[in-house]
Amino acid sequence: MSDYKLGLDYAKQQDTLDELSSYRQQFHIPKDKHGNELIYLCGNSLGLQPKSARDYINQELEDWANLGVEGHTDAKNPWLPYHEFLTESTAKLVGAKPIEVVTMNSLTANLHFMMASFYQPTKERYKIVIESDAFPSDKYAVESQLRHHGYDDKEGLILWGPRDNEELLRIEDLEQILEAHGHEIALVMIGGVNYYTGQFFDLKRITELGHKHGCKVGFDCAHGAGNVDLDLHNSGADFAVWCTYKYLNSGPGSLSGCFVHERHAYDKSLNRFTGWWSHNKQTRFNMRHEFDVLPGAEGWQLSNPPILSMAAIKASLDLFNKVGLEPLLNKSKKLTGYFEFLLKELGEDVIRIITPENPNERGCQLSIQVLNADKSLHDKLTEAGVISDWREPDVIRCAPVPLYNSFEDVYLMVEKMKAVLKKSPS
The missing domain is CATH 3.90.1150.10 (Aspartate Aminotransferase, domain 1)
Incomplete structure (x- = not known):
């Protein structure tokens, strides 16, 4: 200094x-x-x-005007695989493998989809740990998951809070929470960078602590993606979600990113909500096949992607790639x-x-x-x-x-x- x-x-x-x-x-x-x-x-x-976002979006508007539905296959950037154009850049930014990331939906929607798979409560193990001052949407989401599964949303929520007269959280206090209640906790879900204080947590250490006690671990990286070195693959986290409209400059209300660790990539038994875009690409348009889930994070998609929003994301990610x-x-x-x-x-x-x-x-x-x-x-x-x-x-x-x-x-x-x-x- x-x-x-x-x-x-x-x-x-x-x-x-x-x-x-x-x-x-x-x-x-x-x-x-x-x-x-x-x-x-x-x-x-x-x-x-x-400034490039306008050109990227205009390209898709032009192809839509000139090609109509044929743009899915014949556009300059064909729409059918458009989300794949974002995969490699996104993986680099968040420290993941391409199979571990996908761009889809909005942030809190993705958080719910991840909890559908990785919050699997039992009678003995059903509680969720979050920061005491987590972003409100995260708190509302986990509370609603507790209610959805039939649990009391106050009794089932464990808050990791700061000590008296402090604002920042201490990892040793989370350690104590897990030592005392680990057998009751199904999910540890922390904001990777706290929205209020700006504190960037040690994702790897938190994941190791959670896994040591048999908990699944996920992160909301809305304030981390494009801002810090998340290193998600090496953190070992089960999942992470983030928005693209903050540090990733993709426009108001734009899509969310999603990470699912490689070790879950081929686990077809994982409970999840599904839609046709998580189905095998080779038979997706046959329309008659039984559901055959895609491997990796793509297997959590539901719907075909909104191209205009993704074009803005692509414009920004191309800048990140250059830098x-x-x-x-x-x-x-x-x-x-x-x-x-x-x-x-x-x-x-x-x-x-x-x-x-x-x-x-x-x-x-x-x-x-x-x-x-x-x-x-x-x-x-x-x-x-x-x-x-x-x-x-x-x-x-x-x-x-x-x-x-x-x-x-x-x-x-x-x-x-x-x-x-x-x-x-x-």
Whole structure:
């Protein structure tokens, strides 16, 4: 941290030295009503639009217009196997084998489909462990699974929470939960990167702990995919799900990604919900065959894919392919480290960062608490041209995304925060 320096000149110098700085030009940066670029630090909620997305989607619109149904086989990018065009890039990004990933459905829908297979409660073993402050949709989903199987959704849920006066979770506390209740727990389902604090968990260690006690283990990686090195295959997790509209820049409400570990790839006995797109590709259109499940993650598909949404995902993944995950992560650590350095210059009596200090225990997001602040501070920041994210009760989430954010963005955001704090009554 001591390598960082104050002043705008330093920020501009870092942007000049940044080998990835040109990628910013490949994204649409939102502007204010005067045509000035906003400081967009909200990629943790919705990633910016790659300029290439329009061409990718237009290609499919053109093929639909010119070919109609024949586009399934004759389009420039044939629609029947379109999801396969995303597989290799997705596998690289999340640290998986191609057979382990598929793009389909939406995030919470995929979580339910995964639990249909990997949450198999018995009278003795039926409980589910999640973080106490998990993303609400995850909590609602696991509670509904408990009710669906006839269990009380409060008694059947075990919350892994922080210690008194702490925000971050400790792995040894999860260890204690599993030591005490492991025989009752059917599923450990954790957010890979916590949406609120930005804490990146040790997925491999959590998986090993869960498996040691006979539990299935899954992760919601909505805030991890494209942001941290998930290394899903080596984590050993049974499953993982993520959205593509945050760090993967695929557009609002776009599709979800899904990981199923290779060891489950050929297990046809696994309970699952099925549809025609999980059926053997060779006989899928015969329409008369008994169900024959595809191996790997593809075997959890239900419906033919929405091509226009997948075209936007393809545009973004092609950018990730050009950059590579390692250079992105290197810039991310430096950019977020610089952001942390500038924020700490404001003083601990003014600001507090609840995200872990260790760069290996976080992605690019920093979750900031400002002493005695409420949402009005966030509103003033927005008025000053900073797009960030407010989360009750008192956190501003900011994510300097390495693909399109600059060191100057980070510098200007902190300068604007200083100005807002000076104007705010103490």
